[in-house]
Amino acid sequence: MRRMLVWLLIGNVCGYLMISWAPVVTPFVWTNFITDFTFHPLRSFLAMVCFFVGFVANAAVVRTFLEEALCLLVRKPVRWQEWGLSVLLLPSFYWLFQLNERLTLLFFLFSVAYGMISIDLADGRRYKIR
Template structure:
């Protein structure tokens, strides 16, 4: 449970820092976006690092959510505290969405995709009866 809480915290903080360090260009022009990334290399690098760390942390939380939900459907034992902690990811994404919708959607897409890819159904530890 502490691991889930730490992952939630890291994902939320990294998402906020990524959004605050990424260039905001309205209306969006690709050349201006690349130019801003080029002229502010440290800020751009830190935004990319925060993006990577944040989406990996959120992906681990999303993986836990889907694994526990799968255990619920196949009538296996469910770790309710971890499942409940993983549900707290939704308000985090809502808060980030209020800050910057485009970057948050990109962040959410990468997190969900990597979280779904990292589920190991062949492990057979807990949901063996489903297959």
């Protein structure tokens, strides 16, 4: 349970730092975006590192949510506290969405995709899908 809180905190902080360090180009023009990335290399590198660490942390929370939902569907014991904590990911994405829509949507899609990929359905001891 503490691990889930740490993953939530890391994902939220890294998402905020990624959004604050990424260049803001309005209206969005691809050449201006790339130019801003090249003229501020340290800030851009830190934003990319925070993006990577944050989406991996959020993917662990998404994986836990989906695994517990699958346990609920196949009538296996569910760890309700971890499942409840994983639901707290949605308000954090809503908060990040208020800061920057595009980057948060990209962050969310990477997190959900990697979280779904990382589920181990071959583990026959825990899941028996019929």
